[in-house]
Amino acid sequence: MKILQVHNHYLQPGGEDTVVGLEAEQLRELGHEVVIERSTNPSATLPTLADLARAPWNMAQARRLARLVRSVRPEVVHVHNTWFHLSPAIFGAMRAEGAAIVATLHNYRGVCASYSLFRDGEPCTKCLVDQSARSAVVHACYRDSRAQTLAPAATITVARKRRVWHHDVDAIICLTDFAREQFITAGYPSDRLVVKPNFAADPGSRSQAPSASNRVIFVGRLTEEKGVGLLLEAWAQAQPEGLELHVIGDGPLRADVDAAAAASADGASPAPVVARGWLEPDEVRHEMLTGRALAFPSRWFEGFPLTMVESMAAGLPVAASELGAMPTILGGERHDRPLGFDPTVAGLAAALEQLRDDSLVDQAGAACLDRYRRNFTSTATGRRLVEVYQQAAEQRRLQPLP
Numbered sequence: 001m002k003i004l005q006v007h008n009h010y011l012q013p014g015g016e017d018t019v020v021g022l023e024a025e026q027l028r029e030l031g032h033e034v035v036i037e038r039s040t041n042p043s044a045t046l047p048t049l050a051d052l053a054r055a056p057w058n059m060a061q062a063r064r065l066a067r068l069v070r071s072v073r074p075e076v077v078h079v080h081n082t083w084f085h086l087s088p089a090i091f092g093a094m095r096a097e098g099a100a101i102v103a104t105l106h107n108y109r110g111v112c113a114s115y116s117l118f119r120d121g122e123p124c125t126k127c128l129v130d131q132s133a134r135s136a137v138v139h140a141c142y143r144d145s146r147a148q149t150l151a152p153a154a155t156i157t158v159a160r161k162r163r164v165w166h167h168d169v170d171a172i173i174c175l176t177d178f179a180r181e182q183f184i185t186a187g188y189p190s191d192r193l194v195v196k197p198n199f200a201a202d203p204g205s206r207s208q209a210p211s212a213s214n215r216v217i218f219v220g221r222l223t224e225e226k227g228v229g230l231l232l233e234a235w236a237q238a239q240p241e242g243l244e245l246h247v248i249g250d251g252p253l254r255a256d257v258d259a260a261a262a263a264s265a266d267g268a269s270p271a272p273v274v275a276r277g278w279l280e281p282d283e284v285r286h287e288m289l290t291g292r293a294l295a296f297p298s299r300w301f302e303g304f305p306l307t308m309v310e311s312m313a314a315g316l317p318v319a320a321s322e323l324g325a326m327p328t329i330l331g332g333e334r335h336d337r338p339l340g341f342d343p344t345v346a347g348l349a350a351a352l353e354q355l356r357d358d359s360l361v362d363q364a365g366a367a368c369l370d371r372y373r374r375n376f377t378s379t380a381t382g383r384r385l386v387e388v389y390q391q392a393a394e395q396r397r398l399q400p401l402p
Contacts, residue, residue: 001389002033004074004099006065006090008081009040015306016106019198020080026199026382035072037065041085052151055084056158062093069097076389078102083109084151088159091168100396102388104173104196107303110159111186113152114141118225118300123323128186133157165189170399171392175304176328182301192395194388197329199381200309200372203285210317210365211358213292214243219284219307222251227297227321227343229253232260232273234297234348240356241270243292248276248284288314293355293364296320299343304329312372317364319351331371339364 007020024034039061042051054060065086069077077099082088095101109115111128113136118124126135133153136142142149159165165172165188172192174180180193222228228247235245247257254275261275279287288294294311301324308329311318319339320326330337338360341347354360374380 001076002074003027004069004072004077005034005036006077006079007038008083008086009038016081026378030382030386035074037068039085047084051084052148055087055151056154057089058087059089061086062089065090066093066097069094069099074099075393076100076102080104080106087155088164091164095168100170100392101168102171102173102392103169105179105183111156113149116225116300121224123301128182131187170395171388173388176325178325178328196384196388197376197381198304198306199376199378200306200313203289203314206289206315209362210292211361213290215246215291216243216293216295216355217246217248217287217291218295219248222249222253222257225300227299229256230299230343230345230348231295231297232256234345234352235271235273237345238349238352239269239271240352243355244272244274246274246276248279248287250278288316291316292361293317293319296326297343297348298326301325309372309376312368315365315369317361318368319355
């Protein structure tokens, strides 16, 4: 097949950018031809009001991408992100040129102005359940500005009114079963919503069992929704003797991490905190292959956290909050996840205490590796992606243009 990937990059590179590149490589290895159209938002810093005014329905970009489809003549166009430069207007314009249209919903931008279903320190599903973005404007959910929130709120509303997801997209990829349920609640067409997870590359074999290490690692952006503050508080409460917490990453809460590390530097704590800062991907991979466990205390639902799956690929046990996508990725029933916890200080502290149990840690690491091999390898997800493309192509043939 010939596939055109369309992706609008964020100013700060993230997981979606990584997935686009990985899927292109994956498809080429399977013998498909892939053309990538990458766009970038026009402002080098914050979007201007003029930028945001065009965000709900940008016909200039729709016409440009329609011309690209006429030129490339792909069988399938796979769109990863339209915010905010491209807009949902591109879907119908490209479909009108004869291509089947597939969209991956990497986050909740299509139903939530802030993308995360997270507000005031806890998950929020009001706009999703109400099938209206009005509340987002009231609460200034985008950049703490009612004026700027009008743009994503209008984008959600216009796409809903025009029934873009019903008429202009042939297959809509959700990354987890949990996400699919949320989009169905928000009014997306259940017959178009399919589940196809992302994948992580195999990092190689461990040189030692997880229990041979005393390093519990956190990897991610240091923000409230990622649960860094929750982790520091729970670590101070649990004080799992003999273990060390290594915090890898940067972000707004870096000062809190540095303060916790400084407070434990005198050696008085039986469980020190080490601030590692930002590390290169190869360095992170090494930490995963030689660490004891990953602490993943995220307080929002998450889209598809690659950090979790990369840890599972390394045979690293994952202590994750029982919230949103995390239980879906780890799989099984609640009793199958001994390191799962409610996203509270007490819940996380109890899970951290369990990380002192060598036998439990090694068993959890083996279970994570098995789950990765069955569900999140390039081979397993590549087959599923091609199935989605074939399903979308059939849908395109069966459904005439509205």
